[in-house]
Amino acid sequence: MVTDSGKAPPAERWSRIALAAVLLLPFALFWGNWLPGQLVMTSDQHLVNMINQHEQLRRGWGAHWVNLWWLGLPSTPPMVNVENFLVWLLPPIVYAKLSLPFYLALGGLCAYVFGRAVGFSRGVAVFFALAWEINGSSLTDIPGGHHFRQFMLGVLPLMFLGLWWASQRRSFGGVVLAAAVVGAMMGGLPDAAAILAMSGVAFFIALNASRLLTGKFWAQAAVGTVVTLALCIQFFISYLPGWTSGLRAKDVTVDVKESAEEKWGQHAQWSFSPEELFESIAPGFFGWSSGDPAAPYWGRVGQSPEWRTQHAGFRNFRIDNPTAGTGVAALAAIGIFGAWRRRRPEGDSDSLRFLARFFSLAGLAALLMSFGRHVVFYRWIYDLGFFSSWRNPNKFYFVAGFAAAFLAGYGAQLLRQEVFEKSKSRAQAPVGWLKGFSLAYFAMAIALAASAWFVWLFLPDLKEHFQQKAWSEAEAAAIALTLAAALLRAGMAWGIWGGLLKWAGSRQLPRRRVFWACWSALTALEMAYVAAHYIHFFKIEQILRPHPLLEAAIDDPNKPFRIRTLVNDSVLNQLYFFQYPHYHLELYGIPASSRIPDDYAYYFQQMRTAPIRELELANVKYLLAEKQVSEQFVSATGAANRFEIVRDVAINQSEDGFSFVNVPANDPKAYFRLSHLKTSLPRVYAVGASRAFDKPEELFQTLKDPKFEPLSAVLVFRSAKVPDFRARPKKLSAKLIRYEDNHIEIEASSDAPAYVVIGDKFDGGWRATINGAAAGIFRANFIFRGVPIPAGESKILLDYVVDDSSVRYTVEAWVVVALIGAGFWIKSLRQRAPASAA
Secondary structure (H helix, E strand, C coil): CCCCCCCEEEEHHHHHHHHHHHHHHHHHHHHCCCCCCEECCCCCHHHHHHHHHHHHHHHHCCCCCCCHHHHHHCCCCCCCCCCHHHHHHHHHHHHHHHHHHHHHHHHHHHHHHHHHHCCCCHHHHHHHHHHHHHHHHHHCCCCCCCCCHHHHHHHHHHHHHHHHHHHHHHHHHHHHHHHHHHHHHHCCHHHHHHHHHHHHHHHHHHHHHCCCCCCHHHHHHHHHEEEEECCCCCHHHHHCCCCCCCEECCHHHCCCCCCHHHHHHHHCEEEEHHHHHHCCCCCCCCCCCCCCCCCCCCCCCCCCCCCCHHHCCCCCCCCCCCCCCCCHHHHHHHHHHHCCCCCCCCCHHHHHHHHHHHHHHHHHHHHHHHHHCCHHHHHHHCCCCCCCCEEECCHHHHHHHHHHHHHHHHHHHHHHHHHHHCCHHHHHHHHHHHHHHHCCCCCCCHHHHHCCCHHHHCCCCHHHHCHHHHHHHHHHCCCCCCHHHHHHHHHHHHHHHHHHHHHHHHHHCCCHHHHHHHHHHHHHHHHHHHHHHHEEEHHHHHHCCHHHHHHHHHCCCCCCCCCCCCCCCCCCCCCCHHHHHHHHCHHCCCCCCCCCHHHHHHHHHHHCHHHHHHHHCCCCCEEEEHHHHHHHHHHCCCCHHHHHEEEEEEEEECCEEEEEHHHHHCCCCCCCCEEEECCCCCCCEECCCCEEEECCHHHHHHHHCCCCCCCCCEEHHHHHCCCCCCCCCCCEEEEEEEECCEEEEEEECCCCCCEEEEEECCCCCCCEECCCECCCCCCCCEEEEEEEEEEEEEEEEECCCCCCHHHHHHHHHHHHHHHHHHHHHHHHHHHHHHHHCC
């Protein structure tokens, strides 16, 4: 809509500015917290895992460790999803700084579009978008640590939008859109996506309750089902039979448990605690993190099943604090009240009232399901078997969070209609009711935050925890923090709001604009507050720090190795201390969940029959695995004379969680074994001869031959045109001087031309110089890097250079084209508007 002057009306312009501010808010929060040399990431370090995947794929990082699971079990095809595509496409720092706020902004934009489609005004739709963003900002640390949840948050409103369109327009395009969203979400987290898909099915059935017996409804349902299954085909291929069975997303940490009670305890460990709903009143009331000593968490989410009886495992392990924020929670309560009261507000549409009722019921059901082990009926549902292979009931909170955001928008719509679009006399009752509600709301928040004994009434099992001397300072600090937070909210609601309203009256400004500005500022500030407490900063050196198990296993101060891929240290019941098999570290540090290059896959396939040679070539110096598995592997390969037991490690469980202690070899208490592969090749070595082959099969036949000595010759392809040096050096050496992620320095010496082999993956992005002159890099032993060196002393420098200019220029070109096209389109609309008015 435009005026005669060709400009949009003031209200429309202000709504556009507000929407732009809401969409830019996540970028401002997360970009502002980023410092040079640091990465913004979630507490479970999954984001850095994504960055490591990116750099391993494009740089070919090596690792000193290998996962025995890869050597002994069949592999599954890699999962291809939107996030892995972005990891591959974007430079790592850009991905680290932009991916999370991009997903939040995408969620806000999609929520705005959905809100406008169902009948929200522009201002209310903007607030709905902001409410959904604050839900997303508090979901960055959901257990499991999957960054893909933020992508799911971004596209979830599109699923409801597609189903809404399909119901209103009787079209198939809407169900196809919804199916595409479900398929995209399934590519990342199938169990959470299945929960969201079930909410979509319930939404579609509720919208079409009056035409369930019509052919068009069943045709739409059939199309949506077929398209969803077609888009999820890679999900079935990639994870069967390892992680899923049909649509029942299996969790191996549940399957490995033997008894039914153990499976139940593992399944329901991360259940949302009912008393922690107070987080919606005062975010951070129960603390922020289980790992930060300055901000402890003393709730019950993530409590190990054995804790109550044996004090074994975790007292708590919460790594998420889902919250809607004070402003969103208050307006959501108003929305629920308005949706179910008998007297309908004037101007309230049937469709919005229906949607508010649906989301209030769906949100309540999802919230109750998220309580998991804390409510008795969840066990009844669990025993039916449908959820028995999943884990973490608090994943249901995702649906409850979206319902809260929508109901907050509906509550805002009611306030807009009843308070600001009516006369002053008729508006007094709703305003008084809102003030009374707010007064009780903030009084309860202050009482809860200030009184530890009041919390004991809800958490009697934690009384011992509160009384522990070691936590007294943290307890006092947390009480002061939450009290200040509650007082801040009360002050904003009464002092700032009331003062600005009086100021607006004196300046004859519209009171509703001041109201929405204050309420939106409250929500935005809470979002900033939540983001500041959730986001952790880690330097690269800290990211690559050894795992606690490694610290216990090896006490060499020189640290002869370091792990290059992050691990999940919450569960240590799998090979190589990884929680899920498809997250296991592959040879040379490539996670199986990432896109494994074709040459890697072929190399793994060929070398599987020669696992010891594979380890030797990859300079794997140490093997760490469960003791029983380690013994089985050494026995099966007949390589007992090549391995030396360094030490065995036992797990010591205490009230503070897991710790690792060294024990003598073959100690009955030992759980892990650290073995040294004595025949492992060095990371860098020099050879004096080469052997060329035409076919890969011929090369691998020689490479796997036990009689072949890798230090005697390097195997190459004849097509690579590697120089064939006839003279055989008598004196030959190579020494690794400096090894960084993208920079390597080597000093080599030879009395004749020779070759230096680096035991890291070959990649076209590496550039080599010898004594300052450019040198070539060839593919050595099929998968590694080789550099030909001249006679004499050689200073070899290898640097990794990312040439993403073509991708960057292509994206920039399309952005320019889109902006130019949008400009011409807006100009044409302005030109047509006066003509149509005339």
